[in-house]
Amino acid sequence: MNYLEIQSSPLLRRYVECFWFLETKDKPATLSRERILPDDCTELIFNLADLFNRHHLDGTIENQPRMLVVGQMRNYVMIEPTGMVKLFGIRFRAGGAYPFFHLPMFELTDRIISADAIFNRLGKELEERIHGARSLRERLSVMEATLLKRLDEKYDLDKTVEALVRRITFTKGCYSVDRLAKDIGLSARQLERKFRLMVGISPKLFSRIIRFQEVFKVVGQLTQGWSAIAHDCGYYDQAHLIHDFKNFSGQNPSAFFINPHEISDHFTRKI
Numbered sequence: 001m002n003y004l005e006i007q008s009s010p011l012l013r014r015y016v017e018c019f020w021f022l023e024t025k026d027k028p029a030t031l032s033r034e035r036i037l038p039d040d041c042t043e044l045i046f047n048l049a050d051l052f053n054r055h056h057l058d059g060t061i062e063n064q065p066r067m068l069v070v071g072q073m074r075n076y077v078m079i080e081p082t083g084m085v086k087l088f089g090i091r092f093r094a095g096g097a098y099p100f101f102h103l104p105m106f107e108l109t110d111r112i113i114s115a116d117a118i119f120n121r122l123g124k125e126l127e128e129r130i131h132g133a134r135s136l137r138e139r140l141s142v143m144e145a146t147l148l149k150r151l152d153e154k155y156d157l158d159k160t161v162e163a164l165v166r167r168i169t170f171t172k173g174c175y176s177v178d179r180l181a182k183d184i185g186l187s188a189r190q191l192e193r194k195f196r197l198m199v200g201i202s203p204k205l206f207s208r209i210i211r212f213q214e215v216f217k218v219v220g221q222l223t224q225g226w227s228a229i230a231h232d233c234g235y236y237d238q239a240h241l242i243h244d245f246k247n248f249s250g251q252n253p254s255a256f257f258i259n260p261h262e263i264s265d266h267f268t269r270k271i
Contacts, residue, residue: 001085003266006136009144014157015096017041019143021136022266023049023086031083034263035076035256038248040209042097042108042200043070044090044115046130046139050083054112067115067127069101071108072200076249085263088130088139090147094165094206095198099155100147105200122146160184160191161198168203173211174234177203211235212248216268219257226253 001024008016033055045068052064055078064079098105101118116123126146133139160180167175181188195203214233230241245253 001262001266004136006140012144012147015093015099015151016147017091017093017096019140020089020091020266021087022089022263024084031081033078033080034261035249035251036073036079036264037076037212037268038073038209039213039267040072040094040206042072042092042094042101042105044068044092044097045070046088046127047086048088048131049086050081053080053082054078055080064112065114065116067123067130069108069111069113069115069118071105071111071113074110074201074205075247077112079263081263088136090143094169095157095161095195098157098198099152100150102150102152102155104197106196109200122150157198158194160186161194164191164195164203165199165206168207168210172214172234173207173209175207177207208244209248212244213268215241215245215253219253 001022004021005018006020007013007018047064047066047068051066054062054064056062092100095105101108103118114123115127119126126142129142130139133142163184164175164177164180167180177191178188181191184191192202195201195206199206201209211234215229218229218232226241227238230236230238233241235241235244242252245251245256249256
């Protein structure tokens, strides 16, 4: 399975973490379900090949749209390819989708929906242009032009939210929201309200997801066991790590890392 990340142009870099492309050259020998884990991002994804199925906890199966928006997720999602995989995606920075989507981001939390619901008539035109593009370069050009056209200063990111995202990320999820609120003269509740509007979840939950993703960066680097990994990732102890890991992935870490994750491995924070 081939995976590629491409940096956006400087005009979009404040909002877009990267564009990415994932494909299989041949039809997979086996098709299996995979857990897609919370990763602190909102994404816009175009499926250029066979559909994916989403398996819900109640046993129902849902076909995923060909152009979809993935909001901030608080739990894992179980997906399954039905054939060839060819995906083109835009990974927004935390809060970065807000100036393009023009709606409160908490309305998308825990949701995977057709992008038509956000882009209306433009969505169908965009989908056709992305599917009809003859190369990855052409898709990038179409997508960047569309995003620049959608960029609306009325919905621009609040600098206090940007600052909090940066500080939480830099401290690996261990930054005090109350401290930043005090520094900038806001109440923690006011800051949380802004954060949920633009990012989709609370700063506290965002911090937990950042810590959770940190596990994937260090799990292959440390040999002392889960206690050392917990300490390195900012958890109180091993029990705290296991509790959060099960909350986000549905499995304890030892069980999760036993199995291969051919698709989801590309979307965990390893660098």
